[in-house]
Amino acid sequence: MHFRERDYFVEATYFLLDKETVGKRTADGDFLYSDEQWIPDSKHEIADCLIGYDSGEESNSPYAIGNTEMLSRIESITKEQAEQYIDSCHNNTKGHEPR
Numbered sequence: 001m002h003f004r005e006r007d008y009f010v011e012a013t014y015f016l017l018d019k020e021t022v023g024k025r026t027a028d029g030d031f032l033y034s035d036e037q038w039i040p041d042s043k044h045e046i047a048d049c050l051i052g053y054d055s056g057e058e059s060n061s062p063y064a065i066g067n068t069e070m071l072s073r074i075e076s077i078t079k080e081q082a083e084q085y086i087d088s089c090h091n092n093t094k095g096h097e098p099r
Contacts, residue, residue, distance in 0.1 A: 013082045014046060018073045022082045033086060049074035 030041035057064040
């Protein structure tokens with residue numbers, strides 16, 4: 001049997017607080033939910049939040065990575081919470097972060 005990383009990848013779901021949207025990490029990459037569809041996270045917003053990368057800092061700054069402000073912009077949520085948030089978007093009852 002040949003090991004394939006994608007067979008063991010566990011999908012993770014997040015809520016990006018500053019964007020007020022849901023994001024997910026899959027074996028195929030990171031995606032953000034926007035305009036009723038999953039779009040590739042081409043700006044790496046999920047990854048940046050997860051490692052605390054702040055592009056506004058100088059590259060040699062000790063605050064460029066591990067920046068607590070950036071780390072606080074994302075929360076791990078369940079798939080069910082993500083689905084609830086997406087359903088509320090479709091029904092125009094979008095509230096704040098999913099609970």
